[in-house]
Amino acid sequence: MSRGTRRLTTAQALVTFLSRQYTERDGVQQRLIEGCFGIFGHGNVAGVGQALLQQPDELTYYQARNEQAMVHAAVAYARTRRRLSTLACTASVGPGATNMVTGAALATINRLPVLLLPGDIFATRVASPVLQELELPYAADISVNDAFRPVSRFFDRIWRPEQLLSSAVQAMRVLTDQAETGAVTLALPQDVQAEAWDFPEEFFAERVWHIRRPAPDAASLAAALQAIRGAHRPLIVAGGGVIHSDASDVLADFAARTGVPVAVTQAGKASLPHGHPSLVGAIGHTGSFAANTLAREADVVIGIGTRWQDFTTASRTLFADPDVRFVNINIAAFDAAKQAGVSVVADARAAIEALDRELSFWEVESGYRARAVALARDWDAVVQASFDRPHSPLPSQSEIIGAANQLMGDRDVLICAAGSIPGDLHKLWRPADPLGYHVEYGFSCMGYEIAGGLGVKMAAPDREAVVMVGDGSYLMMAQEIATAVAEGLKLVIVLVQNHGYASIGALSESLGSARFGTNYRYRNSDSGHLDGGLLPVDLAANAASLGAEVLRATSLSEFRTAFAAALAADRTTVVHVETDPGTTSPSSEAWWDVPVAEVSTLASTQMARGTYESEKASQRPYLKP
Known part of the structure; x- marks a missing residue:
């Protein structure tokens, strides 16, 4: 190593750089990048993976089970930290990288910072085409990672080690800019990750990014x-x-x-x-x-x-x-x-x-x-009535929400994202703390819930993280239960089983489409549709197989007992509760524009189209200066 420089691989230099970045707002300072989620493949195992192994004191490594899920967890972490701190995520070239694109879109839409480090094709191209390389006849410099461009607030591909000097600083600028933040992607060609260069020492100096509070002019x-x-x-x-x-x-x-x-x-x-x-x-x-x-x-x-x-x-x-x-x-x-x-x-x-x-x-x-x-x-009286109104033989979703709301502490965090539950929570939940309600509804991404709960718990270990998830979202992405178990991070997961997509089912019915394709059922040989008997899917058993303690409930009283036990437990616990999908929460008396087929042979669709045209007439541009 010559004077004033440090000979490191590009990946090693990046890990060291990230460990020296801080944010400060109102005199409070914290690390910007607190750790790195990763799933390794040939595109990053010998680069970023080797750097994380060699430098564990600089950036803690967290093993994830799904690339999209680890981005969700990082986003939830950033939201819980009020966008002042986040996590990095690394994946291999190819499907590992593209699995993170959904998470990138979610981060950018929600204006939440997350740093993505996907592996990429060889910069030298000596062995091209390499495994998992996208070949396009018209552009040799495009890889699957270019899919990150429209969903990232900043994107760069590090073709040479020295490019990291300017690109890494710009990446931090965007992550800490409250007006511009979102997903930041640094695509890392796998050969460049392992290539050594003499990086100037000042690149590794501690940097504090001041988070401004611009006042109105x-x-x-x-x-x-x-x-x-x-x-x-x-x-x-x-x-x-x-x-x-x-x-x-x-x-x-x-x-x-x-x-x-x-x-x-x-x-x-x-x-x-x-x-x-x-x-x-x-x-x-x-x-x-x-x-x-x-x-x-x-x-x-x-x-x-x-x-x-x-x-x-x-x-x-x-x-x-x-x-x-x-x-x-x-x-x-x-x-x-x-x-x-x-x-x-x-x-x-x-x-x-x-x-x-x-x-x-x-x-x-x-x-x-x-x-x-x-x-x-x-309205508060209406909400209370929806909590208290007995329903049998299975409880309503509103009753489950009311019971959870009553039993949780003021600083506990409720996490949700998609399906019918977020709409009911928006109407009914009674939060006591600004960070106590964590519903991702910018992208409303099915599968965010458990991964998001993991991120919340990592960011606020002193708070209970309570995930409320429907069976549809659970089946999309439940793997991070295993991550929570491995890290010793306790989640309370309320798994609401209603055998299908309740939210879209209700929407489908209102649009004249008869809940088509929204229930989990066998195919009916007579109708040709999926409207036969219920599938014998045991999601509680699935959760147990991932390492969680599981409690089952089939009534409101059983749920209250099980949920209280889950809150008191010292490990990740899933409360599986059957609910009646036919019950609804109080009406908001407000419309949502989802187009209905303009012509149809179905009477239900024709009726829905008439309602749609009536509501559509009341839309306004809101352009009055």
Whole structure:
């Protein structure tokens, strides 16, 4: 090693570099990359794998069972750490790498940082085509890893060791940029991973990335204040940005003082604790009638840290006042510009504090405040009724949610992602802590749940991580139960068995498609469809085979006993509960745009098309400046 340099392979240098990266916000410092998930193959075992083996004190290695799942776990880790810390994920070239593409899309859509290190084809091409290489006649420099480009916020392929110097720094910049963050992909050709180079020592110096809190500029703040002061029926829509920026406390104070009602998106569900006087519940297609009633009447809607997904806006039908205006507060200009209106590009906490200072003597009219409180109280009674309403012989999903909510501690974390459960949770769950509600609904990816629970537990080992998953999502990806067992990380998994896809089944029926293809059943020789008897699938036995303790329940009382035992256990425990898929949660009274066949011979589809056209007529562009 010459003076001022260190001779390392590209993979060794990258591992050392990653171990020296830190973030700092509000004076609190933590490691940016806390460890590395990996599954090894010929494309990374002798490169990144060798570096992790040789340098265990620099980056802890975690063995995963599925490449997509390990990205989900890293994303959940980052969300739990409020985007200030994350994990890296490495996979071999070929299918190992492309298995991570779904996770990359999920990370980018949810604006959550994760670092992906897929192996790649030989840079030298001396043995091309190599095993698992994609050959395209028109472009010799393209590999399967180019599939990461549209789902990554930053992508580079390290063709030479020296390219790592600039690329690694840019990768960290994107991971720590709260407005630009998402999946970051550094594709690593397998020969370059093992190639040595004299890396300058300053490349390995400790770097601290300061996480800024940009305040709103004077002009946009003035425009926002003018809109809010002129409002008679303002409504705040709190999104995930409130939680990422640790702004729940300032939002709680601002809303309580001014009386502006607060509705919450899926990502922002825990922005305010249940019982806050301004909280009117979930908004949109899976929302409460309290929030949605106020949304229809609102003349000024203040979106804070939301990207205005179609579920939030009920596919642009929810905000019905003809003169409604929007004030959009978001750290990302891209999201702040949505719904036209006033764009305030700022950190959520900094923006709320600025509004609070300037509106120190302003509050909503007393009658409007009282109306919001009354609507929230009425909705809370509906929720309680759905928890308490006895159902037999099998319990309803609402009863299971209510029992879990009652038995969990205030700091415990509920994790979910897809199927019918997230919609019910959005309506019914009563969070007490900003990090206590963890539902991935940007990509709503089936299979996220157990992997996400693993990531939550890794990021917050002092909290109980409670995964609620349906049988459909469980069958997509349950392997990380084995990872949790191997690492000694306790998960509580509530496995809701309803023998199919409950959410899509209900949607299919509402669209005139008769729940086609949504149940787990034998093929019926008479009809030719999968509508025969139930399949003899034992998911509880499957969970036990992966190393989990399993408790079975067939009634609400049995579930309560089993769930309490799982919370008290010291190892990963699955509570398997049969539910009635025919029961539904309270209606949100809000629409979702899913097109229905324009022509059909089925009467059910024809009827659904008529309803669709009627609802479609109420859609609006929301372009009023």
